[in-house]
Amino acid sequence: MVLRPAGDANGRARLIGALVLVVAALTVTALSVGWIWTKADAVMPVSLPTGNSGLPTVSPSVKPSETPPPRGKVLGAQIVAANKDTMPIMGSAWTTTGERSGQFGGAAIWLTVHENYNAEADWGNFVSFGQLTPTVKVASTPAGLKAAATQAGARAISGLYGEKSTITNVTHRAITVDGHKGHEITARVAVSAPKLKETYSTILVAVIDRGDGTAAVSIGDIAGSTPTWIEVWRTKVSGIKINR
Template identity: 65%
Template sequence: MGALVLVVAALAATGLSVGWIVDKAEATSPVALPTGGTPLETVSPSVKPSETPTPFGKVLGTQIVASNNDTMPIMSSAWTNTEERTGLWGGAAVWLTVHSNYNGKKDSWGNYTAFGQLPPDIPYKNSAAGLKDAAVKIGGRAISNLYGQNPQIMKGTTHKVITVDGHQGHEIVAKVAVKVPQLPETFSTVMIAVIDRGDGTAAVSIADIAGSTPDYQKVWRYKVTQIKINK
């Protein structure tokens, strides 16, 4: 995954800060009030309020903390906070650069791990089949978000039943072909773990690991075993 998304995210975050300062300044500036004529326009109470914003998690110290306070340890201290872009609900993510400036245009390619909840628009049932189906759906969404609408999934996708913090789960491992000019990678490994929370919802962790760094697959699996479900 290129650094362009990270740069855009950083600029977006900066823009929000600047916007807040401008809005605050305008709010404290003198404003001429109308003295007569047409009264101020009011908003009809029948207008529906906007939808509740999607919740988000955060990285606190060595933990990825979902919006519902489920936690997953970060991969290592070398990984840094980044934007969650796999489509999780109330999630957060960390990033590790593997190839910096690989094309001479300051683009970077690296490893990515996100943690959060299964989005409410994905149907979920607490059963072996329900966990597998949810993992397939959120995994497909994550791969599309990370690699576009027509990713090339390589042969050898695996499924595995797991148990995390006493809760049943399902793991999927798939390889996605990578064809990026000047990038010394031919594939990435995408790993998905969906874990039943016991309340009709599920926790999710997704990792995107560069093919040249397979050891991080074991690290991710170990960190998944350390996920704690907030009860």
């Protein structure tokens, strides 16, 4: 699993505004582009009352703050996504950690396998639960779910290990969770780090069709020396509940 500092507990969006003066008409055209967040790069001027109105003057160039992305939480024995989907945690020894596998509205848990292995960081197992961003529409077909799982897996590996990771032993299979069709991918990611005995980690991806064009996602990242956690992850995935 990707390292974290020892002792640690835990698209771009834009709005292009064009102001065009045509005789007496003022038209604003905006194009919003992004993966999760949206912010404005320009806003339409607003006429303010004359005299001492007590209202502060606001420059038209002021940019509104970014809307923070939704986040899930670990509550008791459940990982609760921002949309209220739930997944059982892996076990009581697992603790809350930062989500870094590309989930939308997700949360994550962690189990240390090699504590302070290089005098700077821990190495361990990681599991997250959330969903693909709603801007990516998921087709409710075997091919559509496979494509969604592939995308979720690529985002997770990039976030956890980097884009140049070596991937082998890839498997695919159809799954059904809480009455919803889904797709599972497993793969090995090569690991090479000084003072670390691990040579690979197993990446696990489960995508579940929510029935509304979005998908619930669980990512598992299991150290090669702890394969028994793979079946535990599958058991916990089978316990996912989709909020209807």
